[in-house]
Amino acid sequence: xxxxxxxxxxxxxxxxxxxxxxxxxxxxxxxxxxxxxxxxxxxxxxxxxxxxxxxxxxxxxxxxxxxxxxxxxxxxxxxxxxxxxxxxxxxxxxxxxxxxxxxxxxxxxxxxxxxxxxxxxxxxxxxxxxxxxxxxxxxxxxxxxxxxxxxxxxxxxxxxxxxxxxxxxxxxxxxxxxxxxxxxxxxxxxxxxxxxxxxxxxxxxxxxxxxxxxxxxxxxxxxxxxxxxxxxxxxxxxxxxxxxxxxxxxxxxxxxxxxxxxxxxxxxxxxxxxxxxxxxxxxxxxxxxxxxxxxxxxxxxxxxxxxxxxxxxxxxxxxxxxxxxxxxxxx
Amino acid sequence: xxxxxxxxxxxxxxxxxxxxxxxxxxxxxxxxxxxxxxxxxxxxxxxxxxxxxxxxxxxxxxxxxxxxxxxxxxxxxxxxxxxxxxxxxxxxxxxxxxxxxxxxxxxxxxxxxxxxxxxxxxxxxxxxxxxxxxxxxxxxxxxxxxxxxxxxxxxxxxxxxxxxxxxxxxxxxxxxxxxxxxxxxxxxxxxxxxxxxxxxxxxxxxxxxxxxxxxxxxxxxxxxxxxxxxxxxxxxxxxxxxxxxxxxxxxxxxxxxxxxxxxxxxxxxxxxxxxxxxxxxxxxxxxxxxxxxxxxxxxxxxxxxxxxxxxxxxxxxxxxxxxxxxxxxxxxxxxxxxxxxxxxxxxxxxxxxxxxxxxxxxxxxxxxxxxxxxxxxxxxxxxxxxxxxxxxxxxxxxxxxxxxxxxxxxxxxxxxxxxxxxxxxxxxxx
Numbered sequence: 086x087x088x089x090x091x092x093x094x095x096x097x098x099x100x101x102x103x104x105x106x107x108x109x110x111x112x113x114x115x116x117x118x119x120x121x122x123x124x125x126x127x128x129x130x131x132x133x134x135x136x137x138x139x140x141x142x143x144x145x146x147x148x149x150x151x152x153x154x155x156x157x158x159x160x161x162x163x164x165x166x167x168x169x170x171x172x173x174x175x176x177x178x179x180x181x182x183x184x185x186x187x188x189x190x191x192x193x194x195x196x197x198x199x200x201x202x203x204x205x206x207x208x209x210x211x212x213x214x215x216x217x218x219x220x221x222x223x224x225x226x227x228x229x230x231x232x233x234x235x236x237x238x239x240x241x242x243x244x245x246x247x248x249x250x251x252x253x254x255x256x257x258x259x260x261x262x263x264x265x266x267x268x269x270x271x272x273x274x275x276x277x278x279x280x281x282x283x284x285x286x287x288x289x290x291x292x293x294x295x296x297x298x299x300x301x302x303x304x305x306x307x308x309x310x311x312x313x314x315x316x317x318x319x320x321x322x323x324x325x326x327x328x329x330x331x332x333x334x335x336x337x338x339x340x341x342x343x344x345x346x347x348x349x350x351x352x353x354x355x356x357x358x359x360x361x362x363x364x365x366x367x368x369x370x371x372x373x374x375x376x377x378x379x380x381x382x383x384x385x386x387x388x389x390x391x392x393x394x395x396x397x398x399x400x401x402x403x404x405x406x407x408x409x410x411x412x413x414x415x416x
Numbered sequence: 417x418x419x420x421x422x423x424x425x426x427x428x429x430x431x432x433x434x435x436x437x438x439x440x441x442x443x444x445x446x447x448x449x450x451x452x453x454x455x456x457x458x459x460x461x462x463x464x465x466x467x468x469x470x471x472x473x474x475x476x477x478x479x480x481x482x483x484x485x486x487x488x489x490x491x492x493x494x495x496x497x498x499x500x501x502x503x504x505x506x507x508x509x510x511x512x513x514x515x516x517x518x519x520x521x522x523x524x525x526x527x528x529x530x531x532x533x534x535x536x537x538x539x540x541x542x543x544x545x546x547x548x549x550x551x552x553x554x555x556x557x558x559x560x561x562x563x564x565x566x567x568x569x570x571x572x573x574x575x576x577x578x579x580x581x582x583x584x585x586x587x588x589x590x591x592x593x594x595x596x597x598x599x600x601x602x603x604x605x606x607x608x609x610x611x612x613x614x615x616x617x618x619x620x621x622x623x624x625x626x627x628x629x630x631x632x633x634x635x636x637x638x639x640x641x642x643x644x645x646x647x648x649x650x651x652x653x654x655x656x657x658x659x660x661x662x663x664x665x666x667x668x669x670x671x672x673x674x675x676x677x678x679x680x681x682x683x684x685x686x687x688x689x690x691x692x693x694x695x696x697x698x699x700x701x702x703x704x705x706x707x708x709x710x711x712x713x714x715x716x717x718x719x720x721x722x723x724x725x726x727x728x729x730x731x732x733x734x735x736x737x738x739x740x741x742x743x744x745x746x747x748x749x750x751x752x753x754x755x756x757x758x759x760x761x762x763x764x765x766x767x768x769x770x771x772x773x774x775x776x777x778x779x780x781x782x783x784x785x786x787x788x789x790x791x792x793x794x795x796x797x798x799x800x801x802x803x804x805x806x807x808x809x810x811x812x813x814x815x816x817x818x819x820x821x822x823x824x825x826x827x828x829x830x831x832x833x834x835x836x837x838x839x840x841x842x843x844x845x846x
Contacts, residue, residue, distance in 0.1 A: 159531050159534075160510070160513075160537065161514060247618065248670055251670070268618065269619060269620060271817075360622065361623055362810075363622070376807045382511075382531060
């Protein structure tokens with residue numbers, strides 16, 4: 086780089102560079118491509134690798150999987166037999182896939198508001214506390230650092246183990262109750278208790294931190310003004326805190342929705358057995374993994390299923406935005 | 417935080433597994449260094465000998481890797497490079513077969529899949545067997561055969577069977593079960609306040625026992641003509657037995673370690689357990705000689721059974737030198753009987769796939785192990801047939817779970833499974 090030294094000088098003495106009189110005539114093409122003070126060049130030096138990575142590892146695979154979804158693609162990623170919407174029709178006709186989509190719409194309808202309320206509640210409590218702030222924040226946030234797989238195995242093999250010395254069954258034993266094989270029976274569906282508690286334990290802390298950050302950005306003058314106007318307790322929360330949290334809430338709900346539909350790790354680790362995954366509480370991705378994208382290598386149907394799932398997430402996100410008003414442009 | 421991010425990437429990888437596979441293949445092709453091949457421009461391994469890349473999954477037993485490397489080194493006619501692949505072997509191998517950087521000779525669980533055979537990814541090995549054909553375990557060889565051609569050479573056999581604690585049965589005055597009715601009543605007799613009679617896995621056998629129950633009833637997944645095999649009231653009756661056991665409270669459910677681990681038996685949680693032959697060394701350690709084994713019992717009109725499985729040695733159709741690769745596969749897995757015996761018995765607890773080697777295996781000469789080896793010959797059934805695709809298996813597990821756990825109507829569930837299986841059979845036989 087012959088002019089590296091000059092560029093460094095420019096960077097160091099930005100002001101003096103501005104005062105340098107412009108050269109007459111059009112600057113060279115290379116000069117124009119580099120932009121004023123080489124800003125364009127540096128933009129691409131820093132952003133380029135990430136854009137490239139994003140392109141190669143995210144956008145190309147997405148485009149490729151959409152492409153594959155229109156082909157008969159068993160054991161190949163360069164298929165030749167075009168089947169139009171055939172794979173989509175097959176997937177939508179498959180009762181097992183439909184049932185997993187439906188299950189996860191219901192699951193999302195439950196887990197999104199529950200996590201929202203719990204993490205907001207935790208954030209409000211932690212924000213208010215005067216003693217041991219750092220301690221409480223850490224305690225709630227700590228589970229986020231735990232691997233989904235590790236947590237799933239602890240829940241499955243230790244806390245909700247079906248034998249008499251499982252943690253919950255030990256407590257039930259003290260109360261004189263029979264042991265419950267939580268993950269083996271379907272009536273009543275105890276497995277949901279296991280799945281929902283592990284997910285809440287893992288997730289609440291993360292969203293609590295998001296809410297906590299948003300709470301700290303609310304100007305104290307708003308609360309002072311409200312106090313002067315005579316607002317108290319829940320009124321303050323309803324008319325000041327909640328509206329001020331709107332941008333954070335939008336982000337939280339969207340992330341929760343996507344997470345609910347993309348569930349895989351803890352479900353797979355808690356419910357799958359050597360023989361396969363049972364037909365209940367089966368996330369769409371787990372179903373696709375077993376029938377198409379695992380050892381099956383049926384990339385056409387697998388991609389079609391993935392695209393359907395993506396569309397479903399988009400539709401649900403739009404509908405919830407419409408219904409709750411969260412996410413509408415701030416007024 | 418970083419953990420959350422990484423799990424999210426994991427999910428995305430599954431969601432977009434398709435593109436990911438393509439990219440992984442491209443990357444593998446680009447850095448062919450760890451594929452076990454020589455550089456792509458040279459096809460010989462020096463001294464004019466061909467180079468062969470052989471892949472194994474990571475066996476858990478110490479010494480296995482050194483053993484297969486030793487066998488490969490001893491092969492005179494080619495330079496064989498062994499690649500030992502930890503992690504998700506089946507999927508990474510299946511993906512690499514789509515590229516030019518895959519293996520020449522590789523093992524695959526229960527032989528190549530029907531899609532690999534139909535997709536011309538593996539080559540026909542029938543002519544390698546010659547006279548030795550009748551010496552291999554029949555059930556396994558049938559599993560590796562499609563349209564009268566054999567697509568893999570069995571390496572070693574694993575099996576599952578019913579193991580019981582002699583002392584517990586003696587105390588309760590119960591004989592090892594001969595029929596399914598015996599089994600159900602034995603489970604009841606053996607159940608006490610702290611011990612259950614029978615353990616079929618934490619899902620009550622929904623994932624494990626479907627096949628054995630079909631064989632008990634004299635049926636199979638598929639008929640000999642590869643059509644749906646259990647559209648039959650006897651199948652519904654057989655599956656109902658599992659439902660009865662599930663609701664009887666005589667079945668161990670929710671054990672910390674599942675059926676493939678002997679802990680439930682050795683820790684006294686259950687008196688009988690359906691498990692794998694591989695647990696015998698651990699059971700012996702825990703219970704000494706206080707255990708015995710029987711095949712899964714029969715119902716009227718059916719037969720006793722044990723599921724058997726084997727890794728099969730396959731030759732890739734994209735192998736640089738198909739004939740040299742076939743010759744090596746034949747040398748190791750058909751001709752070198754000493755190596756086969758060493759591989760089956762010196763590291764893990766397996767059965768050699770050639771019947772003539774059973775009498776030479778020191779580990780299989782007495783006690784329950786000797787019985788088990790004989791069951792594999794007499795009562796062996798391949799876990800699932802070749803044409804039973806992953807999609808069929810998912811539908812089958814769905815059916816079993818709904819019947820066993822939810823008490824769903826077996827005939828309706830069988831019909832639902834048949835709809836999926838018929839469509840798959842039509843596709844793969846097309």
